[in-house]
Amino acid sequence: MKMFKFTLIVLGLLFAFNSNAQNSPQSLNGAYSSKYNVFVGVGTANYYGDLMKKSGFSQSSYSFSAGMSYSFTSKLAAKLNIGMQKIQGSDSKPGGAHPDRNLNFKSNVYDFSISGEYTILNLDKFMLSPYVSVGVGVMLFNPYTEDASGKRQFLAQLGTEGQGIAGYPAMYNNAALEFPLGIGVKYPINETLTLALDFNYRITRTDYLDDVSNNRYPDKALLDARNPETAKYTWRGNEVGGPAYPKNLLLPRGNPDDNDSFFTTQLKLIFKL
Numbered sequence: 712m713k714m715f716k717f718t719l720i721v722l723g724l725l726f727a728f729n730s731n732a733q734n735s736p737q738s739l740n741g742a743y744s745s746k747y748n749v750f751v752g753v754g755t756a757n758y759y760g761d762l763m764k765k766s767g768f769s770q771s772s773y774s775f776s777a778g779m780s781y782s783f784t785s786k787l788a789a790k791l792n793i794g795m796q797k798i799q800g801s802d803s804k805p806g807g808a809h810p811d812r813n814l815n816f817k818s819n820v821y822d823f824s825i826s827g828e829y830t831i832l833n834l835d836k837f838m839l840s841p842y843v844s845v846g847v848g849v850m851l852f853n854p855y856t857e858d859a860s861g862k863r864q865f866l867a868q869l870g871t872e873g874q875g876i877a878g879y880p881a882m883y884n885n886a887a888l889e890f891p892l893g894i895g896v897k898y899p900i901n902e903t904l905t906l907a908l909d910f911n912y913r914i915t916r917t918d919y920l921d922d923v924s925n926n927r928y929p930d931k932a933l934l935d936a937r938n939p940e941t942a943k944y945t946w947r948g949n950e951v952g953g954p955a956y957p958k959n960l961l962l963p964r965g966n967p968d969d970n971d972s973f974f975t976t977q978l979k980l981i982f983k984l
Contacts, residue, residue, distance in 0.1 A: 745984050746783075747781060747782075747983075748788075748981050748984065749777075749778070749981075749982050750776075750777065750907075750979050750980060750981040750982065751775075751777045752774075752776040752907075752909060752980075753774070753775055753978060754976045754977030754978060755771040755975065755976050756771065756773060756796035756797060756798050756973060756974070757770065757771050757798070757973060757975075757976075758799065758921065758971065758973045759972050760800060760918070760921045760969075760972070761918075761921055761923040761964075761965040761969075761971070762801065762808050762809075762814060762815070762921050762923060763806050763808055764806055766972075766974075769804070770799055770800055770801065770804055770805070770806055770807075772796065772797040772798060772817075774795070774796035774797075774975040775794065775795050775796070776793065776794040776795075776979070777792075777793055778793055780828065785830075785833060786829060786833065788827075788828045789825065789826070789827060790825065790826045790827075790828050790844065792823070792825075792846075792848070793823055794822045794823075794824075794975070795821050796819070796975060797818070797819055797820070798817070798818055798820055798973050799815075799816065800815065800921050801814075801815035802815065803815065810951065811951065811953055812946065812948055812964070813947040813953070814856075814921075814923060814944075814946075815947075816854040816855065816921045816923075817855060818853055818920060818921075819852070820850055820920075820973065821850065821851045821852075822849065822851070822913070823848050824847060824849075824889065824891050825846055825848065826846025826847075827845060828842055828843070829842060829843055829844070830842040830897060831843070834905075838898065839897070839898055841895070841896050842894070842895050842896070842897060842907075843893065843894055844892070844894075844895075845890075845891070845892055846891045846893075847888065847891075848889045849886060849887070849888060850886065850888075850913070851885060852886075852917075853867060853885050854866045854867065854919070854922040858943075864944060866922035867882070867883060867885060869940065869941045869944055870934075870937070870938075871922055871929075871944050871945040872923075872945070873925075873930070873933060875937075876929070876933050879929055880924075880925065883919045883924075884917070887917035888915070889913045889914065889916070890913065891912070891913050891914075892912045892914065893910065893911040894909075894910050895907050895909040896908050897981070902983070903982060903983045904982060904983075906978070906979070906980060907978070907979040907980075907981060909976070909977045909978075909979050910974065910975075911974060911975050912972065912974040913972055913973050913975075915970055915972055915973070916970065917970060918967060920972075921971060923964060923965040924964075924965045924967045925964055926963045926965060926967055927960050928945065928946065928956075928960045928962060928964050929945065930960065942956060
């Protein structure tokens with residue numbers, strides 16, 4: 712809730728910053744006055760959470776985006792963004808947090824957001840300009856892993872942390888709020904086409920992008936009583952020479968005090984309508 716209030720405040724400040732500026736944007740030669748733009752983007756996506764030691768580019772995947780914006784002035788715009796990206800994390804790959812735990816996941820993430828965007832320099836006068844953006848949105852995700860035969864196992868349904876069993880957390884939601892924070896740089900190719908390099912970090916309101924959150928392991932007997940397959944994906948250390956299941960259930964599995972996040976790095980083409 713604090714982050715939501717902060718986002719609203721920043722959006723309000725962005726809109727107020729240029730409240731006295733002219734109402735329509737100008738093109739490079741000052742003659743173009745369209746307020747509407749559409750854009751497409753392609754690039755990489757990276758996750759940060761309980762399966763990563765630190766945020767970085769060591770386990771990248773792909774991302775795509777599309778959307779449109781409405782310009783209030785030549786510098787200030789409201790932007791609607793639709794994104795699709797794959798995120799992934801693995802204990803056993805570079806950057807992984809606990810190789811002996813040997814967990815991994817992948818997930819397609821679909822997100823829808825609205826942002827306020829401020830272009831710092833006037834592109835009528837400068838050929839490059841940095842920009843910043845802040846917004847709020849919703850994301851849909853569904854983490855999965857693969858069994859020994861390569862078949863996908865969707866982790867939320869398995870309840871790998873005992874979700875749904877008395878005394879354990881409730882089943883988690885596959886939808887969550889996100890708060891995109893963006894920076895980038897724009898280069899106008901001509902009056903109707905602009906190229907942008909965009910970095911967008913998503914603060915999320917979930918700790919289950921990777922299906923890992925709780926700071927202990929559930930009782931294996933309870934997991935087996937409900938579904939004998941679940942414990943195989945709660946702990947996978949046995950696949951790399953470890954025990955069949957942790958004897959000490961108080962070993963940390965995750966960190967419930969730190970939500971997951973992800974970021975995208977994209978090249979975007981922006982078209983003035």
